[in-house]
Amino acid sequence: xxxxxxxxxxxxxxxxxxxxxxxxxxxxxxxxxxxxxxxxxxxxxxxxxxxxxxxxxxxxxxxxxxxxxxxxxxxxxxxxxxxxxxxxxxxxxxxxxxxxxxxxxxxxxxxxxxxxxxxxxxxxxxxxxxxxxxxxxxxxxxxxxxxxxx
Amino acid sequence: xxxxxxxxxxxxxxxxxxxxxxxxxxxxxxxxxxxxxxxxxxxxxxxxxxxxxxxxxxxxxxxxxxxxxxxxx
Numbered sequence: 001x002x003x004x005x006x007x008x009x010x011x012x013x014x015x016x017x018x019x020x021x022x023x024x025x026x027x028x029x030x031x032x033x034x035x036x037x038x039x040x041x042x043x044x045x046x047x048x049x050x051x052x053x054x055x056x057x058x059x060x061x062x063x064x065x066x067x068x069x070x071x072x073x074x075x076x077x078x079x080x081x082x083x084x085x086x087x088x089x090x091x092x093x094x095x096x097x098x099x100x101x102x103x104x105x106x107x108x109x110x111x112x113x114x115x116x117x118x119x120x121x122x123x124x125x126x127x128x129x130x131x132x133x134x135x136x137x138x139x140x141x142x143x144x145x146x147x148x149x150x
Numbered sequence: 151x152x153x154x155x156x157x158x159x160x161x162x163x164x165x166x167x168x169x170x171x172x173x174x175x176x177x178x179x180x181x182x183x184x185x186x187x188x189x190x191x192x193x194x195x196x197x198x199x200x201x202x203x204x205x206x207x208x209x210x211x212x213x214x215x216x217x218x219x220x221x222x223x
Contacts, residue, residue, distance in 0.1 A: 005194045016192060053198060069188050090151040095181050096188030112152050113159035120153070120177060125185070130177035132153045135160045137172040139217045140208070 010035055011045040012054055015067050020086070020101075025064035025072035069096030080106045091120075091134055098122040153177070173217045182211050 005013075014034055018026040028046060032039040043062045050057045056066035064072050071077075071087040077094035079086045081103050088094030091109060098105035099122075107120040111132065118131040154160045157174060164171055186207050190196050199207065201220035208218040 009194050013192070013194060069184070069191070091153040092151045092180055092184055092187070095184035096191075099181075099185040100188040100191045102189075109153050111155040111159055113163040114155055116155055118153050118155065120181075122181070127178060127181045130181075132155050132177065133157055133160065133174050134151055134153055134177060134180045135172055135174050136151050136217070137169065139172070139219075140204070141220050 007035075007037075007041070008045045008048055008054075011042055012049055012067075015046075015055060015064050016070070019064070019067055019070050019072060023084075023086070025067065028062045069093035069100060076109050078108045080108065095120065095122065099125070151180075173213070175213065179211050179213070183207070183213075186211075 011031055014031050015025060018024075018030070018034075026034070028039050028042045031046075032042045035042070046055070046057060046062050046064070049055045055064055055068065057063060058065040066072065066089050069088050069092070071089045071093070073087070075087045075089060077088035077091060079088055079094050079097040081098070081101065086097050088097050088107070091107070094107045094109065098107070102125060104123045105121075107122075108117060110117055119129065120127070120131065121129040154163065160171070160174060204220050205218065208214065
């Protein structure tokens with residue numbers, strides 16, 4: 001199905017579906033094997049995708065850190081879908097996982113102030129229950145200065 | 151972007167860190183933004199919105215002002 005699309009798009013979507021399926025991001029070698037291409041080409045594509053803000057690599061590596069809204073490493077923003085749990089990079093991204101997949105989901109995250117567990121529930125792509133308020137610390141134009149801190 | 155129990159909890163957390171307030175909005179607004187921003191992320195045709203397009207999305211959700219401005223001018 002993806003053969004009709006450009007190489008970077010195929011790499012991007014392989015990362016997303018691998019992360020969704022296995023709970024971890026694929027290594028460049030795994031993506032290269034899946035796409036039948038040299039690993040150097042995959043690493044170059046990952047670099048371009050990072051530069052275009054279409055995913056985020058761990059600093060100084062070709063390892064995927066974020067395939068937004070998904071985080072490749074556990075965070076405080078857990079997204080439960082049935083028996084599966086994925087991680088968002090922030091509360092916006094956690095809700096983004098439910099939106100991206102079009103599924104019912106429960107998002108769990110502690111209040112940074114009191115550590116009380118807060119819940120957000122999405123059903124049939126509607127918000128059915130939600131605790132709290134969202135705070136954005138960093139103005140929008142500065143998000144990509146340090147995407148790990150927004 | 152963090153989820154707090156209430157605006158009072160946001161204020162206390164910021165004060166303890168000597169941080170300036172950012173932007174507060176409701177979970178409903180966050181959900182609307184998540185749907186617009188991420189709803190098509192698995193599409194092969196997905197492309198990042200331009201700064202102007204992103205600002206238009208923010209404005210549609212009632213998020214305006216300098217905090218939500220992306221363009222240089």
